[in-house]
Amino acid sequence: MTMQETTTFEPLKGQDAPCRVRVVPDDGDQRAYLQTTGYLDPADLCIGRAVEELPRILSIRSPAHHLAAARLLDRLFNVEPPDIAKNMRNALGRSLVLCRHLRKLHLLLLDPNDPFPDHRASAKPAGRRAAVAHRRAETVMHALGLAQEAAAILGGRSDHPLTAIAGGVSRFLKDDYYQRLTEIADACLELVLKIEAFFREDLLNEGGPLHHLSEMEIDPVPTATATEGKIVVKDRSGKVVGDFPPEKTPEKISVRREPWSYLPFASLKNGAAGPDTGEKMPGVFLVGPLARMDNEAETETSETRLTPSDACRAMLADLIRTAERMTDLYKKENFVGPAIRTVPEKMGAEAWAALEGPAGLIVLGATVDGKGIVESIRVVDPIQINNGVRCRIAEAAVAEGLAQNRSHTDIKRRLENSLLLF
Amino acid sequence: MKPKIAIVSASGCRACETTMLDIHYGVSALNRWAEIQFWPFVLGSSMADLERIDHLDVCFFSGAIATGSDRAMAEMLRKKCDRLVAVGACAAYGGMPGLKNLKKPATAEAADRGDLPEELALPEQENRVRALDGVDGIDRVDAVVPGCPAPVNLVWAAVSALVCGGEADARITYAAARLPEEMVRPILSGLGPPPGAVFAGEKAVCATCSRKKEEKRFKAVKRPYQAYESTGRCLLEQGLICQGIATREGCGGLCTGVGVPCRGCYGKPPATFDPGAKMVSAISSTFETEKPAEIQKIADDFVDMTGCFYRYTLPAQCMLMKG
Incomplete structure (x- = not known):
């Protein structure tokens, strides 16, 4: 299948608008451009x-x-910041990894037509599948809520943290927080293991709703x-x-x-x-979870091709590794000491x-x-x-969709899901 | 019938927009209260979808107006929505992206794109970043939820007042949001918030800041990287430039509570005309010394007052003309 005229996929779920993929005819072939406005x-x-x-x-x-x-x-x-400050910054960094990855996974799970399917619709056969997805989304959001709480404790706020300053951090933690951070770390690990399992076993595998992520590939970089x-x-x-x-x-x-x-x-x-x-x-x-993967290969990736599915598996592996480190790091002894900053x-x-x-x-x-x-x-x-890789992924998703005679909506969905992961 | 709502973000970091997702899972199921008709970031809704919608009850708009697409979206939403709500400092006051207005408008980059095929043309970058109500076709916003980012409790207060009709555990919500009595009463009585309601407090941040105020004498300017007490004493009294006195309360002194000076993301309180002028006036009137040379020395130590005092409000505060 070819597109005779310029086709636009816009806007794309989970991407900063205005972001679009334009497919332009080019000597009997098509060239896909990922056009993003970007932030300031x-x-x-x-x-x-x-x-x-x-x-x-x-x-x-x-x-x-x-x-x-x-x-x-x-x-x-x-x-050089004191150890306690380094630990607090490091601990904040860990919670931010969870926040970022879980938000991406959540967007991946959201129903493309209705972000919040009605629980009451689950009685109807058509609504049952959406309700199942909704419960998974709730598990992801539960873990995200906990990670946000940890980030707010450690950074003052989860979205735009405040506490890292020149030479250390701006304040000691309150006594109440030590126990809470330990609880958060334990709960996050449990939830993250659950999330990894249902992504691996039910969603990404052959026949699963996200299996298409393994169908579009680019050369590794x-x-x-x-x-x-x-x-x-x-x-x-x-x-x-x-x-x-x-x-x-x-x-x-x-x-x-x-x-x-x-x-x-x-x-x-x-x-x-x-x-x-x-x-x-x-x-x-490329940077990110895929780049952080240990050479010992924590998940199955290939040297000869790179797919959004690999990126998703790397993100899940990164989640588990981070949650495991959180359980070691989120302990009172790491956050107490004589000083929180070295004054320049x-x-x-x-x-x-x-x-x-x-x-x-x-x-x-x-x-x-x-x-x-x-x-x-x-x-x-x-x-x-990652903008270069994202452009290539966009090209691959469009080419694969056209080769398989996919509809405009289906190609758009594949573009959205694959771009989300890089 | 459930109210029809839109959730939109222009140029911004999306933290305010994703608050809606957090509210749905953490606070209350939004689908119980509203029908979400337009949400580009989550539903992938396009401008063509918006054109097909006849009417929307409420739109939660976050992000600053920095591109032609932002402007077109804002203008169309104003026409189609009964109530347009500016969520976050970017939509309400221009926010941090507004600092771009301190630079000369760039023209070189636009020239580089001269020979681009029409089908690959990009949305125009505006010469100036604007707040939502700084756009020509927008005569008003109906409510404002300030903050960078707007916090969940205040966004939920706005959602429950404007979408849920005050039914959603309203008393608890408004108590948690620490809203002024004058605003809560009409909401609870079913009248809805007053026009132009700001979902935050009316006093300054200092009113809710937990730090101890001891002696209002300003001896010397200190920069946050320099040594200062890590006690609970007022940061301004210690010489750090903290804008709590010129900023609307509602955050509960979040930044000052973790030892970081306020930078004014809730905008000015109603009694203040200009937050920068208020800061200059408040600090200079408490200089300990009366000797001109020492006053000059203190004044010389202030750096980047514009970027500091108008960090989140430059487009709304310092741009008098619409356009």
């Missing part, structure tokens, strides 16, 4: 602001940017993670091919704008991940920091004047990095 350029918000405000300002990009910006301040002021303050690049087989400190980012990663999309694209420059492969979009790489004594002029956020690698770099006013800022984050 971080420079618009940050330049001219006092540098200590960055954690709060950048938190509107994602809650993990708050932690990345706090790490940037640590570097700028050359201070290199991956990058932030590991011990460095950016580590692996090739398609999972072999480490390069690592560099965050301040080398401009030499290793370029960010460009395509005229047909506001959202910028980040790509690895030649030499950052071995020889250039001469692809249509050279240097495309002098300020540098430039700093870089990298953080492994829930959605993947975040690199921040900033220069400041003598009064600590931001003069320039560089942000390389999953929104830009």
Whole structure:
């Protein structure tokens, strides 16, 4: 099947509007473009602001940017946070992983026509299936509610956290919270195991409602993670091919704008991940749960192809790994100590920091004047990095849908579900 | 018949919009009260769907107006909705995206896109970020739920007042939301909230902040990275720029409670005309010294007052012309 005229899939569930996929006829073939407006350029918000405000300002990009910006301040002021502060930031980071992944899974589960199917309709045969999905969505939201509570305890708020500041965190935890955090960690692990089981056994397997996620595939791409303050690049087989400190980012990663999309694209420059492969979009790489996967393969993924199903399984594995670590970390002894922050004594002029956020690698770099006013800022984050992979996934979903003679609605649904996972 | 509602987000981070999902699972089943007709982020509803809808009872609109699509959506929703509710600081005051207005409008990027085929044209970026009621075709918003993000308790208070008709455990809801008596009474009596109701308090954040106020003398400006007491003492009294005095209450002093100064995401209280002017006035009137040189020294230590005092309200507060 071919499309003779330009076809638009818009808007797409779970994507920031205006976001659309336009399929344009191209010499008897079709080319799919993922066009996103993207959020504001971080420079618009940050330049001219006092540098200590960055954690709060950048938190509107994602809650993990708050932690990345706090790490940037640590570097700028050359201070090492006390252990208790590191633990609190780390614990907040764990809860944010759960919040992010569970929100994505929830959107994946929502009924495409009715987000809140009526329980009373479950008596009717047609409504029964929706009610079952609704109960699963409730399990996901229960876990999400607990993760949000943990994030609010540790970060002041779950969506735009507040507490990470230069050299540490802004306050000690109240006594009541120690017990509550332990309860949350235990409950989250139990729920996450349940969620992983029903996704793996009922939804993603052959014949399951999300099996289509394994049908659209792209060639695998290199991956990058932030590991011990460095950016580590692996090739398609999972072999480490390069690592560099965050301040080398401009030499290793370029960010460009395509005229047909506001959202910028980040790509690895030649030499950052071995020889250039001469692809249509050279240097495309991937960050996030798939990049964090251990080479020992916690889930079944392939070296020769990459599917949204792989991304979903990686997200589920990431959820379990995070929930397990939460049970170790969310203990009173990790949150008590003599100090919550190291007070800086002098300020540098430039700093870089990298953080492994829930959605993947975040690199921040900033220069400041003598009064600590931001003069320039560089942000390389999953929104830009995974944009290239998302474009390829959009192309694959459209091509696969057209080859199978799928309807417009069906192709749209596949696009939405697969883009959600990257 | 259930009220027909729309949930929409323009340019923003979606935290306010996803609050609706949290409310449904954590507070009350929304499908019991309303029929959701239009929700691009969750249902994938398009502008064509909106054009087909004749009438909506309530629209919860979050995000700032930053693109042509945002503007078109807002204008159409105003025409079709009985009640348009601005949810969150971005829709109510322009929010943090409004800081972009401090920059000169960029034209270079638009020029780069000159030879783009028509079918791949992108929505136009507006020259200025605006609040919802800063758009030409929008003469009013019917209610405001402030905050960045708007908290669940206040959004639920607005939903139960505007959608559930005050039936949904209303007394508990309004008590939890700490709304002023003058606003709660008409809602409970069935009249609904007064026009332009702001689902938050009427006083300043200081009224609900748990920090101890001891001595109103301002000695020196401190930046949050510098040393200050980790006790429960008022942050402003310690020299940190905290905007609690020029910000509407409703959050319960959330930021100050965790030791972080307020930045004004609930907008100004009704008794304040301009939050920046109020801050300058309040701080300068409590300078401890009267010596001009020392006053000058303190004044020099203030940095980025515009970006600080109008962090969430620049488009609503500092842009007098609509457009």
